[in-house]
Amino acid sequence: MSETDAYEALHGEIVAGELSPGERLVEEELAERLGESRGAVRAALLKLDHDGLVVRERNRGARVRRVTLEEAIEVLEARAALESLAAGYAALRRTDDELTELQSLIADMAKLHTAGELLAMSERNAALHRRILEISRHSVALDVCSRLHSQIVRFQFRTVLAPGRSPRSLSEHQAIVDAIATSDRRTAERAMHKHLNNVTQALISVASNRAAS
Structure with a gap:
């Protein structure tokens, strides 16, 4: 080794x-x-x-390293800015084969959601985000977001289990891929930013519920 x-x-x-x-x-x-x-x-x-x-x-x-809820929120805010930028570039730079790959990931997420395999769905979610970053060809966003994601991945696995979150997450990811499919940079940026803002709110909600229990 x-x-x-x-x-x-x-x-x-x-x-x-x-x-x-x-x-x-x-x-x-x-x-x-x-x-x-x-x-x-x-x-x-x-x-x-x-x-x-x-x-x-x-x-x-x-x-x-222990990551606090406050740090996790800051990481998500930073990712929202960088991944929105990347989604916009992905809309401009994606190939047909890359679009097909993203659509296949969405289809996998939908099947896993229907089967109730929410943690596996979250793993495909992470793969989708990673591929959008790679397809963007924005090396700085890819490098920084890869490190940021690693720091809070344990937190994000909690959010998909929040009541009602998984169907909304699927819909949000579909909107991102639809915008990339039409090469609509601004819509892709907005869709990604909205999605990660919603992840932040779901994380805060999960943390609040745990603290109250």
């Missing part, structure tokens, strides 16, 4: 919640578990620190 493999393994475990917020990350233990050198693990942790997923403290090692 290389440094890259160590990074991808730890990144996946953090995003999936297998490594919990606040959990200590001991280089020696991780190296033994992953079958890698401590140097490779140390380099992976440095990169995860840069991504905002890990916090390294002097003389105390590393731990999985």
Whole structure:
């Protein structure tokens, strides 16, 4: 396993919640578990620190970074600005094959919604957002949003479970792809911005309900 493999393994475990917020990350233990050198693990942790997923403290090692609700909201606000820009560029730059791919992702989301597979639907949602960023060919938006998304993916899995949220989410994503299909830059930008604003409100609602229970 290389440094890259160590990074991808730890990144996946953090995003999936297998490594919990606040959990200590001991280089020696991780190296033994992953079958890698401590140097490779140390380099992976440095990169995860840069991504905002890990916090390294002097003389105390590393731990999985805790993301507060306030930080998650700020991340969503930043993503709304950047992903709206990307959706507009995607409307202008997409190929027919890329449009077909986006429409296929929407179809998958609809099937999963009907089947009640909401977490799987959320995963396809993330794939759709990623492909729109890639299709935009806007390298800065893609780079920044990829790091931002990793920081709050655990929060977003909660929003799709909010009562009534999943059909609205499906409708919002359909509107984004429809605007991209017609090469309507401004409508695509507005649709994406509206969608991520609604995700923010759903996250606040879920958090408020948890605090009240």
